[in-house]
Amino acid sequence: MISNIxxxxxxxxxLLDNQQGWIGLVNHMGDESTITNxxxxxxxxxxDTFDEKDEHLLSFLIKNKHLTPLExxxxxxxxxxxxxxxxxxxxxxxxxxNEISRRYTEVxxxxxxxxxxxxxxxxxxxxxxxxxxxxEESIKDIANTCMxxxxxxxxxxxxxxxxxxxxxxxxxxxxMTTYWASVDLRNLLHFIDLRDDDHAQKEIxxxxxxxxxxxxxxxxxxxxxxxxxxxxx
Amino acid sequence: MISNIxxxxxxxxxLLDNQQGWIGLVNHMGDESTITNxxxxxxxxxxDTFDEKDEHLLSFLIKNKHLTPLExxxxxxxxxxxxxxxxxxxxxxxxxxNEISRRYTEVxxxxxxxxxxxxxxxxxxxxxxxxxxxxEESIKDIANTCMxxxxxxxxxxxxxxxxxxxxxxxxxxxxMTTYWASVDLRNLLHFIDLRDDDHAQKEIxxxxxxxxxxxxxxxxxxxxxxxxxxxxx
Amino acid sequence: MISNIxxxxxxxxxLLDNQQGWIGLVNHMGDESTITNxxxxxxxxxxDTFDEKDEHLLSFLIKNKHLTPLExxxxxxxxxxxxxxxxxxxxxxxxxxNEISRRYTEVxxxxxxxxxxxxxxxxxxxxxxxxxxxxEESIKDIANTCMxxxxxxxxxxxxxxxxxxxxxxxxxxxxMTTYWASVDLRNLLHFIDLRDDDHAQKEIxxxxxxxxxxxxxxxxxxxxxxxxxxxxx
Amino acid sequence: MISNIxxxxxxxxxLLDNQQGWIGLVNHMGDESTITNxxxxxxxxxxDTFDEKDEHLLSFLIKNKHLTPLExxxxxxxxxxxxxxxxxxxxxxxxxxNEISRRYTEVxxxxxxxxxxxxxxxxxxxxxxxxxxxxEESIKDIANTCMxxxxxxxxxxxxxxxxxxxxxxxxxxxxMTTYWASVDLRNLLHFIDLRDDDHAQKEIxxxxxxxxxxxxxxxxxxxxxxxxxxxxx
Numbered sequence: 001m002i003s004n005i006x007x008x009x010x011x012x013x014x015l016l017d018n019q020q021g022w023i024g025l026v027n028h029m030g031d032e033s034t035i036t037n038x039x040x041x042x043x044x045x046x047x048d049t050f051d052e053k054d055e056h057l058l059s060f061l062i063k064n065k066h067l068t069p070l071e072x073x074x075x076x077x078x079x080x081x082x083x084x085x086x087x088x089x090x091x092x093x094x095x096x097x098n099e100i101s102r103r104y105t106e107v108x109x110x111x112x113x114x115x116x117x118x119x120x121x122x123x124x125x126x127x128x129x130x131x132x133x134x135x136e137e138s139i140k141d142i143a144n145t146c147m148x149x150x151x152x153x154x155x156x157x158x159x160x161x162x163x164x165x166x167x168x169x170x171x172x173x174x175x176m177t178t179y180w181a182s183v184d185l186r187n188l189l190h191f192i193d194l195r196d197d198d199h200a201q202k203e204i205x206x207x208x209x210x211x212x213x214x215x216x217x218x219x220x221x222x223x224x225x226x227x228x229x230x231x232x233x
Numbered sequence: 234m235i236s237n238i239x240x241x242x243x244x245x246x247x248l249l250d251n252q253q254g255w256i257g258l259v260n261h262m263g264d265e266s267t268i269t270n271x272x273x274x275x276x277x278x279x280x281d282t283f284d285e286k287d288e289h290l291l292s293f294l295i296k297n298k299h300l301t302p303l304e305x306x307x308x309x310x311x312x313x314x315x316x317x318x319x320x321x322x323x324x325x326x327x328x329x330x331n332e333i334s335r336r337y338t339e340v341x342x343x344x345x346x347x348x349x350x351x352x353x354x355x356x357x358x359x360x361x362x363x364x365x366x367x368x369e370e371s372i373k374d375i376a377n378t379c380m381x382x383x384x385x386x387x388x389x390x391x392x393x394x395x396x397x398x399x400x401x402x403x404x405x406x407x408x409m410t411t412y413w414a415s416v417d418l419r420n421l422l423h424f425i426d427l428r429d430d431d432h433a434q435k436e437i438x439x440x441x442x443x444x445x446x447x448x449x450x451x452x453x454x455x456x457x458x459x460x461x462x463x464x465x466x
Numbered sequence: 467m468i469s470n471i472x473x474x475x476x477x478x479x480x481l482l483d484n485q486q487g488w489i490g491l492v493n494h495m496g497d498e499s500t501i502t503n504x505x506x507x508x509x510x511x512x513x514d515t516f517d518e519k520d521e522h523l524l525s526f527l528i529k530n531k532h533l534t535p536l537e538x539x540x541x542x543x544x545x546x547x548x549x550x551x552x553x554x555x556x557x558x559x560x561x562x563x564n565e566i567s568r569r570y571t572e573v574x575x576x577x578x579x580x581x582x583x584x585x586x587x588x589x590x591x592x593x594x595x596x597x598x599x600x601x602e603e604s605i606k607d608i609a610n611t612c613m614x615x616x617x618x619x620x621x622x623x624x625x626x627x628x629x630x631x632x633x634x635x636x637x638x639x640x641x642m643t644t645y646w647a648s649v650d651l652r653n654l655l656h657f658i659d660l661r662d663d664d665h666a667q668k669e670i671x672x673x674x675x676x677x678x679x680x681x682x683x684x685x686x687x688x689x690x691x692x693x694x695x696x697x698x699x
Numbered sequence: 700m701i702s703n704i705x706x707x708x709x710x711x712x713x714l715l716d717n718q719q720g721w722i723g724l725v726n727h728m729g730d731e732s733t734i735t736n737x738x739x740x741x742x743x744x745x746x747d748t749f750d751e752k753d754e755h756l757l758s759f760l761i762k763n764k765h766l767t768p769l770e771x772x773x774x775x776x777x778x779x780x781x782x783x784x785x786x787x788x789x790x791x792x793x794x795x796x797n798e799i800s801r802r803y804t805e806v807x808x809x810x811x812x813x814x815x816x817x818x819x820x821x822x823x824x825x826x827x828x829x830x831x832x833x834x835e836e837s838i839k840d841i842a843n844t845c846m847x848x849x850x851x852x853x854x855x856x857x858x859x860x861x862x863x864x865x866x867x868x869x870x871x872x873x874x875m876t877t878y879w880a881s882v883d884l885r886n887l888l889h890f891i892d893l894r895d896d897d898h899a900q901k902e903i904x905x906x907x908x909x910x911x912x913x914x915x916x917x918x919x920x921x922x923x924x925x926x927x928x929x930x931x932x
Contacts, residue, residue: 128396
């Protein structure tokens with residue numbers, strides 16, 4: 001049966017202030033005993049259980065940044081997010097991506113319309129403060145009207161026979177996109193370290209936090225370690 | 234002296250139908266004798282000249298895809314292009330990028346306004362044909378009006394104190410951006426192979442072609458080889 | 467239960483002329499419908515079956531080198547091989563490795579003793595011809611005696627309290643080693659393309675061929691494609 | 700003129716207890732103003748001088764691990780070291796390497812013969828203590844005799860027509876090798892962080908320390924920062 005990529009898979013978490021975004025887990029390889037066994041290769045051993053000693057080994061590995069054993073655990077997510085989140089995500093060069101192509105299809109065009117506009121921070125030029133702008137309703141009107149007009153103009157261009165690859169140029173960065181994203185656990189931790197952070201934009205941070213929940217069943221002690229320590233690696 | 238990143242460096246090429254885009258070369262390491270000497274490490278030799286034999290060695294290396302010696306030659310470009318070109322470029326995970334941040338600054342907002350809208354191809358869903366749409370002037374009006382309204386709405390949001398990181402969401406993918414991009418010659422050839430190609434979008438193809446001209450003075454036989462053969466690597 | 471890493475896992479293939487080497491598959495993520503579904507993300511579709519159309523899509527992807535969808539399929543192997551094979555393998559920078567450390571342990575020292583010494587090729591400086599050297603028995607005696615003396619000297623150094631990290635310096639490159647190796651299918655195909663090839667050394671080629679058999683149950687049409695075409699990617 | 704790769708370039712540092720090793724710098728791209736300008740791309744600025752403010756920006760970038768601007772500075776080294784050092788080095792997957800091939804040539808075979816054998820540490824299984832083993836002269840005799848015999852046996856195999864690719868299997872891991880190695884500054888710092896460290900083997904640590912001296916003229920404040928802080932990134 002053929003289905004639509006823009007419908008979330010069973011195991012997913014809804015995101016963004018208005019729940020337009022989501023992220024789902026579709027595949028994974030390995031668990032915490034994979035990690036400790038990969039680490040034990042150094043001294044020529046393997047173990048078929050996971051006990052308290054392994055828990056300590058796991059903490060030791062992360063704490064001392066012996067992170068290569070985490071590369072044998074991999075995950076595939078499906079992400080539905082605005083283009084500006086996607087562009088931040090694609091800067092992580094150790095991930096594998098396959099994304100919906102707006103050169104190829106004009107179906108399911110969906111634009112993110114935030115419920116809530118934050119104020120510009122005055123002491124940090126690249127940050128916001130988690131407080132509504134004063135005249136929020138009129139701000140939302142301005143933004144939403146503008147985006148509706150973009151969509152309307154896009155449809156006119158398409159109807160006139162303009163190629164999709166050029167017509168998309170007038171669509172806003174709030175356009176929603178969908179992609180598969182695979183990564184190993186080492187590089188996932190690096191992503192979470194950078195993006196589940198005060199300096200990251202709120203929107204991508206929500207995705208980082210959600211990934212912790214999605215992978216927790218497979219690597220519970222790793223996620224617990226992250227919650228108790230800031231790793232940097 | 235502090236200057237503006239959005240002004241092209243001395244050695245650059247203007248691009249796109251209306252010359253809004255450009256790419257410049259700002260730094261490089263190595264030349265063709267770097268490549269042949271790196272290759273000769275295999276057999277324990279080095280040479281301080283570059284002659285016809287080296288030219289043959291160079292062709293041999295590329296033809297047989299012994300491409301690691303090309304990794305010792307590196308280039309840094311400054312790119313000024315629309316966001317949709319940037320997003321295709323950032324999918325190449327072997328490059329190093331630093332880009333202007335629209336979380337940080339709202340100065341020099343510039344939007345790409347094509348002079349020429351191509352028709353959608355009917356036999357290739359993701360391609361265009363190099364022929365104007367029928368009613369081009371009215372199409373340009375629709376697109377340009379829409380983009381001007383986006384810019385106007387963006388300015389209102391900024392004036393109302395909305396954080397830059399959210400306000401940019403309503404700016405179109407035709408927004409121009411600027412970034413530094415470093416790459417080694419092996420991965421540059423791979424980029425050119427994929428993007429200076431009929432299947433690539435015309436806009437990014439122009440940048441691929443321009444890079445061949447910018448690096449030609451340093452690796453003339455490599456570029457000549459590319460022009461005479463399709464490499465695949 | 468703690469076991470020895472130098473004992474092959476259930477699913478393995480024995481290798482090298484005297485069967486001292488082996489490679490086993492211990493973990494994997496994804497199959498061929500993972501690949502076709504990752505490819506279909508481009509046009510916004512997903513499918514829960516795999517039929518003849520998908521088989522064609524798969525061939526199309528490999529043939530046209532649209533290889534990113536293959537990155538969502540991953541494998542973990544355990545490899546037992548001589549150091550000189552390991553060193554060729556480690557040149558592939560897209561793999562994840564964890565190897566037994568001879569700084570850490572001196573147990574299970576095992577040296578590869580070929581049954582068969584090939585002649586130096588005279589027309590290709592870096593190749594051999596698959597023909598015994600003339601006086602093979604005496605050649606084997608010379609090599610085996612030398613390697614036994616190395617091992618004996620190593621044991622004396624260890625007994626005298628020399629650190630393992632220095633003592634190992636006198637052990638030959640025929641020393642057997644063991645490592646975990648994870649890779650995605652795209653990069654596995656690249657490895658097979660380079661190493662299951664006339665220009666590769668016979669020993670590493672055996673490992674490349676064995677990996678085709680180990681992954682065949684999960685990606686049968688991909689392997690069939692490889693057998694019928696030389697891919698280059 | 701053709702020269703021998705095993706002769707150090709003009710700008711080099713001799714290494715290892717007996718000075719058999721060396722590392723030289725042969726090429727580089729960029730300096731510290733490259734780094735600060737790459738960082739300033741974020742806010743749309745460029746500067747043609749390097750002053751105290753830039754020094755602070757540089758420290759800020761490293762301290763806060765905003766390390767991408769360091770990727771626009773690249774270096775090419777020539778390394779002459781024992782195989783066991785090479786194998787540790789090749790685990791760093793972000794470098795570009797071209798190495799002398801012992802499949803291709805049997806000239807200039809040179810074996811590292813340490814002057815000094817350290818004791819095995821008793822409290823750290825993978826470390827040594829910087830103290831001579833008791834009966835050092837006899838230890839050196841055992842090791843050197845063994846290695847001379849390996850070399851002698853190797854020559855017999857070659858003389859008998861055995862292919863180089865197999866014959867090298869009996870040469871010890873103390874065999875000296877030579878390779879070109881290119882890396883960007885970000886990944887060089889990562890290498891130095893891991894290898895100029897108490898947990899690293901003394902031999903590779905000497906190469907890490909030497910690289911700091913070789914690059915210091917081009918990035919003096921970066922190296923000064925490393926000496927005053929432990930970076931982790």
